[in-house]
Amino acid sequence: MKRRGVSAVLAVWLLTAAMVCPQVRAQGKPAPAPMKLKVGDVAPDFKLQYFDGNDDKNVTLSQYRGKSNVVLAFYIFAFTGG
Numbered sequence: 001m002k003r004r005g006v007s008a009v010l011a012v013w014l015l016t017a018a019m020v021c022p023q024v025r026a027q028g029k030p031a032p033a034p035m036k037l038k039v040g041d042v043a044p045d046f047k048l049q050y051f052d053g054n055d056d057k058n059v060t061l062s063q064y065r066g067k068s069n070v071v072l073a074f075y076i077f078a079f080t081g082g
Helices: 002-027
Strands: 047-051 056-060
16 A cells, blocks of 8 residues: 555656646757768767776767777666666
8 A cells, every 4th residue: 555655746746846847948048059960970979877897987989980989779668676
């Protein structure tokens, strides 16, 4: 029964956030236009952080430019338990 209460509170919170977020975004500066890349275009440089087992480290795409191929994959629900 307690789990249903938590689910209900979470549902109400998510519904409220969904209603408020577009209004907050509209008050701030407009969102930038998405990048339009085509096949064969050079990928823009970006920086990501990763954990190597001991410490967080930064990696940029420019570190690999001209040296090796890079494949970037996103696992949306990885390690979420759901």
